[in-house]
Amino acid sequence: MKTFLDCYPCLLKVGLTAGRKASASEAQQIAIMHQSLEVLHSIDPALTPPEIAYLILKIAAEVTGDGDPYREDKHRSTEQALDLYPHMQALIAKAEDPLDTAIRISIAGNIIDFAAADDFDLWGTVERVLAAPYAVDDRPAFMETLDQAKDILYLADNAGETVFDRLLIETINAEYGKPVTYVIKSGPILNDATLEDAVQADLDKIATAIIETGSDTQGTILSRCSKAFRERFDRADMVIAKGQANYETLNEAGSKVFLLLQAKCPVLGRDAGAPVGGVILSQASERQPGG
C-alpha cells in the first residue's frame, strides 16, 4: 500500500511518541520533530508507510540513544496476553468451528499496537471480534489454500499478539496436522515481536521453527529481508501475515499470502474496504504491473 497524504500526520507522531517512551528531553523531542518533518518533506512518495516510519523511528533512536523503547511494554503485553491464554483456549475448545474461532482470536490480538494506541481492552476486543462480521472475508480461499499447504509461514506482528498467534497455530496443528514456521523481526522496532518476545509466548514450543526476516522494519519489506528469508518466503505455499504493517507491505505479494488484521486507521480501511475496527481476512493480490 502506498503512503497517502493522510498518513503524514500519523507518521509525524510516531517518532515523537517513541522518543517520549525513551524519556526524550524537550530538546530531544524538538530535534526528533524537526528531523521527522525533513524526512516527510524529502521522501519518495512511492514508499510504504512502514518504510517511512522506519526512517523516523531510527531518528528517535539516534537522538535518544535508545533503540528499543518499547521493551517493557512488549514484555507486559505478553504477560497480559498469557493471562488470557487459558480463557481463549477454552473458547476454541468448545467452539463449533474451532479454526474460525482461532482465526478471530488471532485477529483480536492485533489490537495490541502501540503505533495506534497506548492501551487496549484485550478481552473486550476478543468478545467484539468473535461476534463481528468480517469486513473483508476471504475465508474460502484461506481454507482452500490451507487444505493444500504443506509449508506454512506465519509472519508475526506485535509482542503479546504472539500469544493469540500461538492459539491459531496450535489449532492449525491440531485440526490440520500441519507444521507452521513462525517469523519474527531481526531487531526491535516499535512493539513488533522479536525472538525474545516469541519465546516469552512459548512459540518455540509450538512452531516448527522460529526464523527471522533479516530486517528490523515493521511489516515485511522483502527487498530488505535476508536472502535466506526471501527464499524461504518464495518456497512457502501459504503465508499468514499479521497486522497493518504486513498489510501495507504485502497486500500485492500474491495469492498465497493472507493478511489477518484489524483496520486501525481510516486510510488502511479505505484501501482494504473496511471500517475502522473492521475484521479483515484478505487474500493478497498479485503485484500490479508497474506497481
Next chain:
Amino acid sequence: MKTFLDCYPCLLKVGLTAGRKASASEAQQIAIMHQSLEVLHSIDPALTPPEIAYLILKIAAEVTGDGDPYREDKHRSTEQALDLYPHMQALIAKAEDPLDTAIRISIAGNIIDFAAADDFDLWGTVERVLAAPYAVDDRPAFMETLDQAKDILYLADNAGETVFDRLLIETINAEYGKPVTYVIKSGPILNDATLEDAVQADLDKIATAIIETGSDTQGTILSRCSKAFRERFDRADMVIAKGQANYETLNEAGSKVFLLLQAKCPVLGRDAGAPVGGVILSQASERQPGG
C-alpha cells in the same frame, strides 16, 4: 497558549482538509502538504496554534484559489442550529437558573468545529453539556464580573455556534438588562463566523452592534487586530470569548476575559486542566512576565 509538539500532526491536517474542501486536485494536495511541512519546519515555536494554522490555511487558499471553502458548511451549520433554537429557548425559559443553562447551551454550541470533526451531534451535545459538571468552573468570577459590567464584548467562534451565542446574549439582556456587542472575524477562516453568518443567525437583531476584529485569523490575536478593535477590547469591562482558538490566543489576556469552550483536543485539555469533551468556563490570567 504556546504550540506544543503534539499540535504539529493536527496542524499538518488542517491545510490538507481545507484544500480538499476546496476540491484540490491530487497535485494541489501534495503541494499543500509540502508547503505545510515547510511552515512547520521553519516556524517560531512561540507562535500560538491559530497563528500557525493561519499560515497553513493561507497556503491551501493560495494553492486552490478558494479562500472560503467552508462557506456551505457554515451556512448549513447555521440552518441546523436555527432548527434547534426554539427547543433551546424553551429549555432556558423553564430553567431554574436561566443564565447557567444559557451558558451551558453556548458552550454546547462550541461542538460545531470543522477543525476538530466533520459532523456533530448537536442536540446530543446540548443534552450532554447541560448535564455535565464543569471541568473548569470560574462561574463565581464570571457572575461577579457580569454584575459589574457595563460594556460587554462577546467574541464569536464558529458559524452555527452563533445561534447558541444568541441565546446567551438574549439571556444576559433579559436577566441583567445589559447590552452586548458581538465580534466576528473580518474575513473567512475555516468555519469561523463572519458578518454574513452572524446576520443569518439574527445576531444583528439581538446584539447592540456587530463589530469586526479587523483580522481573519482564528481566535483573537490582538497584535493582528485593527487599532479600533484593540481600543474597543481595552475599553470593555467584560469579554466573553468562545472556542478553542480564543482560549489559545487569549488565555493570558487578563481577568476580565472569560473563555467558554469545550476541550476538543488533549493538548488544550492538559493546558486548561480538563479532559477531552470537558466543559470549560475559564477566567483568563494576566500575561506572565516574559510571556
